[in-house]
Amino acid sequence: MANNLEIGKRIRLCREEKGMTQGELGVSLGLNKSTIQRYETGQVARIKLPVLDAIATELNVNPDYLALKTDD
DSSP states (O other): HHHHHHHHOOOOOOHHHTTTTTHHHHHHOOHHHHHHHHTTTTOOOOHHHHHHHHHHHHHTTTTHTTTTSOOO
16 A cells, blocks of 8 residues: 555656646546546555556656656
8 A cells, every 4th residue: 555655646746746637637648537536645556557657658757756666
C-alpha cells in the first residue's frame, strides 16, 4: 500500500505542476475523474504499466519516476 500511495503522490504532484485537474487528466486519458482520484490516493492495488505510461506521457514526465524507479 505504501508504494501505491507514493506513486499516487507523484501523479498528483506532476498533475498539479502541470496545472491540470483530476477531471482534465481523466478526460485526456479516457478515464473517469474518480479513477484518477483512486490512483492518487493509493486505492488501486496495481496500476497497469500501460496506464502508468500514458499518465507519464500526458504529464510529460519519466514513467520510471512515477513507478518509483528513479527520483528524477
